[in-house]
Every structure is written in C-alpha cells, then in structure tokens.
Amino acid sequence: MKKTKILVVDDEHLIRWSLEQNLKKQGYEVLTAGSGEDALRIVREEQPDLVLLDIQLPGISGLEVLEKIKDFDEDIIVIMVTAHGGLETAVTAMRIGAYDYLNKPFNLDEMSIVIRKALETSDLRREIASLRSEHKKIGPPNIIGASHSMQSILAMMDKVARSDAATVLIQGESGTGKELVAKWIHYKSSRADRPFMAINCAAVPATLLESELFGHEKGAFTDAKATKKGLFELADGGTVFLDEIGDMEMGMQAKLLRFLEDRTFRRIGGAKVTSVDVRIISATNKDLLKAIEVKDFRNDLYYRLQVIPIYLPPLRERKEDIIPLAKHFIETYKREFAKHVDGISPEAEKLLVNYGWPGNIRELKNVIERAIILGSEEVLAVSHLPTEITSCSPAIPVSSVVTFKLPPEGIDIEEVEKELIRQALENNDWNQSKAAKKLNLGVDAFRYRMKKFGFLK
Numbered sequence: 370m371k372k373t374k375i376l377v378v379d380d381e382h383l384i385r386w387s388l389e390q391n392l393k394k395q396g397y398e399v400l401t402a403g404s405g406e407d408a409l410r411i412v413r414e415e416q417p418d419l420v421l422l423d424i425q426l427p428g429i430s431g432l433e434v435l436e437k438i439k440d441f442d443e444d445i446i447v448i449m450v451t452a453h454g455g456l457e458t459a460v461t462a463m464r465i466g467a468y469d470y471l472n473k474p475f476n477l478d479e480m481s482i483v484i485r486k487a488l489e490t491s492d493l494r495r496e497i498a499s500l501r502s503e504h505k506k507i508g509p510p511n512i513i514g515a516s517h518s519m520q521s522i523l524a525m526m527d528k529v530a531r532s533d534a535a536t537v538l539i540q541g542e543s544g545t546g547k548e549l550v551a552k553w554i555h556y557k558s559s560r561a562d563r564p565f566m567a568i569n570c571a572a573v574p575a576t577l578l579e580s581e582l583f584g585h586e587k588g589a590f591t592d593a594k595a596t597k598k599g600l601f602e603l604a605d606g607g608t609v610f611l612d613e614i615g616d617m618e619m620g621m622q623a624k625l626l627r628f629l630e631d632r633t634f635r636r637i638g639g640a641k642v643t644s645v646d647v648r649i650i651s652a653t654n655k656d657l658l659k660a661i662e663v664k665d666f667r668n669d670l671y672y673r674l675q676v677i678p679i680y681l682p683p684l685r686e687r688k689e690d691i692i693p694l695a696k697h698f699i700e701t702y703k704r705e706f707a708k709h710v711d712g713i714s715p716e717a718e719k720l721l722v723n724y725g726w727p728g729n730i731r732e733l734k735n736v737i738e739r740a741i742i743l744g745s746e747e748v749l750a751v752s753h754l755p756t757e758i759t760s761c762s763p764a765i766p767v768s769s770v771v772t773f774k775l776p777p778e779g780i781d782i783e784e785v786e787k788e789l790i791r792q793a794l795e796n797n798d799w800n801q802s803k804a805a806k807k808l809n810l811g812v813d814a815f816r817y818r819m820k821k822f823g824f825l826k
Contacts, residue, residue, distance in 0.1 A: 372398040373488060376417040378408040378434070379450065380427055388421065391477050405429035412438055412445070419446040419487060424458055432462060439466040446487045450475070509556035510549050513694050516687040522679060526550060529677050530557035536629070538674045539652040541681030542811055544731030547652035548612060550679065555608040560648060563607030566600045571616035578621055580637055583628075589638025601634060605645045614674065615655030615666060626670045649674070656813055658825075680817050684726040684733065686810070691722050694730060698737035699749060708741050713749045720751060724758045787822040790815075794824065
C-alpha cells in the first residue's frame with residue numbers, strides 16, 4: 370500500500386530532524402527542505418500529499434511558497450507553522466488556501482491530530498469528487514417517444530431543464546414514466562452533478578414524512594437517537610422529486626408550502642434555520658383540481674408546484690410509441706437474460722397495439738420481461754403474451770366512426786377535437802367521467818383537453 374508522503378519545510382535542521390523521526394514512526398514517508406526554493410523543487414518532483422510549511426523562511430517566504438504550491442496543485446494540503454505573534458500572517462495563509470496552522474513551539478501529539486484530520490478531509494473530498502464524476506456519467510435516462518404528443522413533451526422538457534429552478538408538476542396515470550421524466554430534467558440541467566433525491570409521499574406515513582424531508586435533531590422525539598439530515602438538506606444544489614404529491618396530508622402540505630416560499634426550514638426539534646438550493650419536481654396520478662374542490666389539496670400549494678406543468682398521456686393515446694418501447698425492452702431484457710430475441714411477430718405487434726394498457730409503460734415493460742424469460746424462440750410471438758392481451762377485442766377502426774370525408778381545403782383538427790369534447794359533455798349532462806369513457810379517454814386526459822379548449826377553468 371502506498372505510504373502518505375509528507376514534506377517538512379523549515380530552515381532549522383533540528384526541527385526538520387525531529388519532525389522527520391516522529392512522522393516516520395507514524396508510518397508516513399517524509400521529505401525535508403530547508404528553504405522555499407528546495408520545497409518547490411521537491412513539490413514538483415515528488416508531489417507530496419501534505420506539506421508542513423514554516424512561514425519564516427530565508428529567501429522566498431512561506432506565504433509565497435504556499436501560493437506557488439496551490440498554483441501547482443490545489444489539492445496538496447498545506448499546514449502552516451508560525452511562531453507566537455504571527456497570527457495575522459497565519460490568517461492570511463488560511464485565506465490563500467492553507468488547511469490549518471500550528472504555533473511554535475508545538476505539541477507533537479497536537480500536530481499528529483491536525484495532520485490526521487487534514488488527510489481524512491482530503492480523502493473525503495477526493496471521494497466526493499469521484500462520486501460526482503460517476504454521477505455525471507449516469508446521464509439522462511433514455512426516453513422513447515416517436516408520437517407527436519411525446520415529441521412536444523420532450524421539447525418542453527428540454528426547455529424546462531435549462532430553466533434550472535422553476536418547480537415542475539408532472540401529471541399522468543400510474544406507469545406513464547413520471548419519475549423517468551423527472552430524472553431526465555435533472556440530468557439535463559446544470560444540477561446534474563448534484564444529488565437527485567426521490568421520495569414517494571404515499572409510501573411514507575404522515576408522521577414520518579416531515580422527518581424524511583426536513584430531518585430532525587437528536588432527542589426531537591422518542592426514536593430520534595441521532596441527528597438526521599432530511600432530503601432537502603442532502604440534496605442541496607440538486608433536485609428533490611416528490612412522487613404521489615396528491616397523497617400528502619394537509620398539515621404537511623402547509624409546511625411544504627412554507628419551505629417553497631424561501632427554501633429555508635428547521636429540522637424537527639431544532640432552532641437553526643437552514644437554507645438550501647434545491648429544485649422541486651413533483652408528480653401525481655390524481656386530479657389535483659378535483660382534490661382542491663373537495664378540500665383534499667391546497668389551492669396555493671398547487672399553483673406553487675405547477676409553475677411548469679407537464680402532462681404525460683397514457684400509452685393507449687400514443688399507440689405509435691408501443692412497438693418502439695416494446696423493442697427497447699426486448700433489447701434490455703435479452704441482454705439481461707442472455708436470450709436471442711430479435712423482433713416481434715406481426716400478429717403479436719397487432720395485439721400489443723390494440724391492447725388498452727391500463728398499466729401503461731410499466732405494464733408493457735413487465736409483459737416484455739415475462740415474454741423474454743418464458744419464451745424460447747428468436748421472435749416474440751403471440752404465444753408469449755398473457756391472456757389479457759391475446760383475448761382482448763381489437764380497437765374500433767377509425768373508418769367506422771368517421772362519417773364525413775376530408776374536404777379539399779382541409780380542416781382544423783383542433784376544432785374537431787374540441788367539438789367532440791363538447792358533444793361528449795353535453796350528451797352526458799357534463800359528467801366528466803362518463804364523457805371521458807365515451808371517447809375512450811382517462812379522466813385526467815379528458816380534463817386536460819377540457820382545460821385546453823376552455824371548458825374547464
């Protein structure tokens with residue numbers, strides 16, 4: 370194992386010899402220099418991990434040596450050594466980049482402690498830098514979407530990532546990929562080298578959610594045996610993803626709203642106000658406007674969260690994406706399970722496209738994983754699909770519902786869609802659930818179109 374290399378710089382031979390003997394006993398490799406010029410030469414040639422540097426040196430001063438060391442390699446730890454009365458100079462050295470300083474005559478045990486802490490700090494910094502470097506390599510997740518709706522969403526996500534700070538609310542049915550979108554925005558933003566922290570608000574009991582988000586001090590409650598940092602503190606500089614925000618209890622909503630005002634908080638049981646820089650991305654499969662109507666969600670929090678709203682359509686509304694997604698999952702799982710599957714049979718493709726996918730992309734992913742595990746052929750066939758897909762009725766063809774021909778001058782498809790929404794509402798006494806069912810839409814997707822065309826404020 371490579372020994373830690375320490376350079377001792379002092380113009381007094383006895384001090385250099387004494388420190389050298391003491392540090393060697395502790396297992397360090399020790400180099401010595403009697404002048405600033407010699408010290409800089411050794412730094413360039415040997416690149417020590419730590420330098421014990423006397424401020425008072427003949428010729429080039431200790432402060433000048435410090436500056437040149439930091440110019441050469443800012444990661445080299447420098448601990449200054451000063452005689453009593455040199456406190457002001459020592460403070461200057463700290464500003465330049467010295468880790469710490471020791472007063473002469475110094476205690477060898479005290480010196481050993483300072484050196485050990487300095488090296489531990491250096492190791493920690495290197496580890497953090499390494500983790501951040503690995504974090505950067507992760508990159509944004511692959512989002513597949515050839516449909517017009519997904520292309521529009523991807524274009525919006527790109528703009529959102531560049532905005533860096535605005536809160537984002539992602540809405541859509543379960544399994545549509547809301548967390549994937551949140552990660553994509555994070556890893557495409559300038560926060561990519563900082564943490565992405567996610568929490569499912571529905572999976573954590575209301576009594577624990579505050580501690581998970583804000584942290585707590587030791588003794589704040591019965592089981593608080595140690596101080597704990599919350600997600601907002603741990604993710605400082607990065608992104609916090611609040612999944613299933615619609616299930617957050619009303620009292621906790623008020624505390625989250627207060628945090629969103631200025632990004633400050635107190636740990637449970639603490640008095641210190643902590644300020645952090647985090648971006649909040651939240652997601653829900655619930656209709657928050659309806660939740661506001663029945664007093665289950667705060668109106669002010671809703672508008673604070675949805676500065677930038679993103680609606681993810683269900684898979685049944687983006688049929689062009691079903692086969693590309695299925696092929697992507699085939700590539701993923703054939704590598705994982707060492708299978709040789711190179712495509713999907715035409716019959717299986719038709720069934721996949723015609724199926725309604727109530728579980729959306731998550732369900733498709735699970736279906737493909739099961740097919741790859743159980744199948745033994747080179748092409749994914751009908752026999753590999755579950756009965757709920759193979760037994761489903763084919764979708765009603767468009768030709769059976771279109772009763773007019775496209776006029777030569779063309780039409781405004783938005784107006785056609787608006788008229789269909791209006792008729793569905795009027796024919797069902799403005800019952801949104803029934804109207805959505807008539808158009809084979811989910812309630813969230815239907816309400817999205819109602820807002821789009823001005824039927825819902």
